[in-house]
Amino acid sequence: xxxxxxxxxxxxxxxxxxxxxxxxxxxxxxxxxxxxxxxxxxxxxxxxxxxxxxxxxxxxxxxxxxxxxxxxxxxxxxxxxxxxxxxxxxxxxxxxxxxxxxxxxxxxxxxxxxxxxxxxxxxxxxxxxxxxxxxxxxxxxxxxxxxxxxxxxxxxxxxxxxxxxxxxxxxxxxxxxxxxxxxxxxxxxxxxxxxxxxxxxxxxxxxxxxxxxxxxxxxxxxxxxxxxxxxxxxxxxxxxxxxxxxxxxxxxxxxxxxxxxxxxxxxxxxxxxxxxxxxxxxxxxxxxxxxxxxxxxxxxxxxxxxxxxxxxxxxxxxxxxxxxxxxxxxxxxxxxxxxx
Amino acid sequence: xxxxxxxxxxxxxxxxxxxxxxxxxxxxxxxxxxxxxxxxxxxxxxxxxxxxxxxxxxxxxxxxxxxxxxxxxxxxxxxxxxxxxxxxxxxxxxxxxxxxxxxxxxxxxxxxxxxxxxxxxxxxxxxxxxxxxxxxxxxxxxxxxxxxxxxxxxxxxxxxxxxxxxxxxxxxxxxxxxxxxxxxxxxxxxxxxxxxxxxxxxxxxxxxxxxxxxxxxxxxxxxxxxxxxxxxxxxxxxxxxxxxxxxxxxxxxx
Numbered sequence: 001x002x003x004x005x006x007x008x009x010x011x012x013x014x015x016x017x018x019x020x021x022x023x024x025x026x027x028x029x030x031x032x033x034x035x036x037x038x039x040x041x042x043x044x045x046x047x048x049x050x051x052x053x054x055x056x057x058x059x060x061x062x063x064x065x066x067x068x069x070x071x072x073x074x075x076x077x078x079x080x081x082x083x084x085x086x087x088x089x090x091x092x093x094x095x096x097x098x099x100x101x102x103x104x105x106x107x108x109x110x111x112x113x114x115x116x117x118x119x120x121x122x123x124x125x126x127x128x129x130x131x132x133x134x135x136x137x138x139x140x141x142x143x144x145x146x147x148x149x150x151x152x153x154x155x156x157x158x159x160x161x162x163x164x165x166x167x168x169x170x171x172x173x174x175x176x177x178x179x180x181x182x183x184x185x186x187x188x189x190x191x192x193x194x195x196x197x198x199x200x201x202x203x204x205x206x207x208x209x210x211x212x213x214x215x216x217x218x219x220x221x222x223x224x225x226x227x228x229x230x231x232x233x234x235x236x237x238x239x240x241x242x243x244x245x246x247x248x249x250x251x252x253x254x255x256x257x258x259x260x261x262x263x264x265x266x267x268x269x270x271x272x273x274x275x276x277x278x279x280x281x282x283x284x285x286x287x288x289x290x291x292x293x294x295x296x297x298x299x300x301x302x303x304x305x306x307x308x309x310x311x312x313x314x315x316x317x318x319x320x321x322x323x324x325x326x327x328x329x330x331x332x333x334x335x336x337x338x339x340x
Numbered sequence: 341x342x343x344x345x346x347x348x349x350x351x352x353x354x355x356x357x358x359x360x361x362x363x364x365x366x367x368x369x370x371x372x373x374x375x376x377x378x379x380x381x382x383x384x385x386x387x388x389x390x391x392x393x394x395x396x397x398x399x400x401x402x403x404x405x406x407x408x409x410x411x412x413x414x415x416x417x418x419x420x421x422x423x424x425x426x427x428x429x430x431x432x433x434x435x436x437x438x439x440x441x442x443x444x445x446x447x448x449x450x451x452x453x454x455x456x457x458x459x460x461x462x463x464x465x466x467x468x469x470x471x472x473x474x475x476x477x478x479x480x481x482x483x484x485x486x487x488x489x490x491x492x493x494x495x496x497x498x499x500x501x502x503x504x505x506x507x508x509x510x511x512x513x514x515x516x517x518x519x520x521x522x523x524x525x526x527x528x529x530x531x532x533x534x535x536x537x538x539x540x541x542x543x544x545x546x547x548x549x550x551x552x553x554x555x556x557x558x559x560x561x562x563x564x565x566x567x568x569x570x571x572x573x574x575x576x577x578x579x580x581x582x583x584x585x586x587x588x589x590x591x592x593x594x
Contacts, residue, residue, distance in 0.1 A: 237443025
């Protein structure tokens with residue numbers, strides 16, 4: 001009886017946190033659909049979404065122009081936040097972000113090679129996606145070959161080294177690229193943007209993100225145990241080796257798909273898990289869904305700002321850093337007690 | 341039930357720490373593992389827990405080789421209480437204890453009402469039920485050790501293995517943990533713990549196993565094994581024995 005009350009009390013204490021995360025997502029959705037060069041009223045938006053007839057222009061703005069971009073922001077934001085949360089738990093380090101194992105650097109190299117070879121946008125995205133997966137697989141393979149009592153540390157160090165090598169590769173391709181057409185395209189891609197999102201981009205993004213996120217969500221209680229020291233997790237009955245591979249694979253899948261669609265968008269996967277942790281606590285059973293919701297809302301808000309904040313589109317990667325860094329410092333100084 | 345290591349050679353891939361070690365532990369019994377730094381206590385502990393494969397020999401749980409059992413099956417039989425540490429994330433005390441239930445669920449399951457009840461009962465048993473909602477990072481070292489004991493109990497194992505359970509505790513908490521170890525044996529658990537203090541072995545253990553340079557140099561009831569001569573050989577340092585009128589014995593180093 002007592003236990004159920006305690007559990008109930010703890011679940012209730014997480015409710016306001018979930019409420020805030022949901023409020024951010026809803027505010028993000030409303031703003032992203034309404035604000036812009038062609039403003040749409042909330043009334044028109046609700047009418048269009050519930051299938052009522054609205055002016056042709058409004059319908060086209062909502063479904064053709066902003067819809068794909070909104071969905072992409074929701075998927076990419078949620079994906080990066082979930083991957084960051086999973087990696088922070090897996091590496092027992094709150095300073096880890098989804099690109100710790102080289103997913104972003106691998107995707108970047110894949111994309112710039114695609115641009116260098118003057119391939120189509122779909123193939124460039126495919127190259128980026130595969131680049132991310134191959135980079136992490138290589139890091140994992142090299143890390144596993146090193147015999148060590150601290151496999152986590154070896155993995156992180158390998159990730160840093162391989163990431164830096166891939167960065168050199170990106171530099172080389174940029175150096176060789178045609179400076180008038182290819183180089184600007186590479187620069188824009190590396191800065192990250194959702195501006196060019198088309199309806200056709202959504203399925204290749206949705207598939208991997210849904211699969212990876214579902215795997216991570218299904219494993220979310222085990223992730224608590226995985227955030228303990230290796231030997232403790234094993235004596236609690238967890239086969240840490242296979243589970244680590246599953247978590248890394250799922251998180252890499254969602255990260256690579258996101259980076260392939262939107263380019264390099266830093267900070268979301270680092271900041272959002274912290275914010276979510278301060279809202280609902282560190283238990284992954286609640287943290288992971290809260291992170292997903294908050295990440296989606298956060299990137300929607302940032303992307304709306306990128307779209308409307310200036311005369312020209314502000315690159316998303318720059319904005320997430322400009323907003324994310326001061327925010328992160330504020331988080332460190334004000335709420336660090338809750339996850340120290 | 342019995343947990344026994346038979347003719348074990350223990351160590352890591354690049355070096356051997358000890359050889360020819362036989363050790364056994366029955367349910368309802370407390371075994372203390374003593375030895376100087378570097379004698380192989382921790383390595384033996386990890387080997388018995390199944391964290392480190394023995395280089396030779398076999399560990400058997402009720403006659404069946406531990407190597408044939410999965411991590412989950414091992415966890416249902418043997419719980420491990422590590423030395424206290426600061427966790428990366430500020431999990432609630434209840435969440436930490438609930439993690440002890442992991443081996444009773446499947447890969448995707450989350451704690452059930454029954455798991456919550458077992459966890460709360462384990463906390464109550466150590467008198468820390470009121471801490472359930474507190475962050476694990478914000479309680480004292482003594483309380484943290486009791487939380488890890490509660491987590492081990494929530495695992496519902498037959499055996500509990502503790503690595504220097506008193507190492508970072510103040511005098512009062514050391515006594516408290518020793519008492520809890522005795523209680524665990526009384527409730528039918530087999531308990532194995534390492535310690536640097538022979539007095540803790542005298543107080544809490546039925547048997548003591550002495551390890552020196554990776555070899556066993558004594559094994560038996562604490563009253564027989566723990567004497568000045570044995571301890572001086574074990575640690576290579578003088579030891580003074582004091583006994584009071586009631587016959588209670590203690591050892592002083594030097």
